[in-house]
Amino acid sequence: MDRTEMVIAISVALFLAFFVGWILRYIYSSLNRVHAVNMEEIDDLANRLHVAEEARDHTVAEYEGRERELMTQLAQANAELSAAMEGLGAARREAEHLRQQLGH
Numbered sequence: 183m184d185r186t187e188m189v190i191a192i193s194v195a196l197f198l199a200f201f202v203g204w205i206l207r208y209i210y211s212s213l214n215r216v217h218a219v220n221m222e223e224i225d226d227l228a229n230r231l232h233v234a235e236e237a238r239d240h241t242v243a244e245y246e247g248r249e250r251e252l253m254t255q256l257a258q259a260n261a262e263l264s265a266a267m268e269g270l271g272a273a274r275r276e277a278e279h280l281r282q283q284l285g286h
Contacts, residue, residue: 183191
């Protein structure tokens with residue numbers, strides 16, 4: 183094989199490699215192409231996800247506010263209960279003291 187035949191063989195091999203690569207790239211891109219309809223669906227899903235996240239954030243904020251309000255009410259109720267129990271204890275002690283005074 184002389185020099186000219188070798189150059190031609192290498193050129194044909196490179197051309198075939200380029201051609202096969204081009205065909206494979208075309209097949210790959212046609213299989214993985216995002217169509218306009220799919221893109222619209224993706225945009226719609228992204229918008230719906232955004233709205234859902236905002237609704238979730240709003241709900242979490244409402245929940246936390248309500249939880250703080252209920253914790254405040256619970257603390258107030260506990261304070262009132264404690265005061266009532268102290269008053270009841272004082273009234274019992276006074277009643278017992280008066281019973282002792284009347285009994286003598």
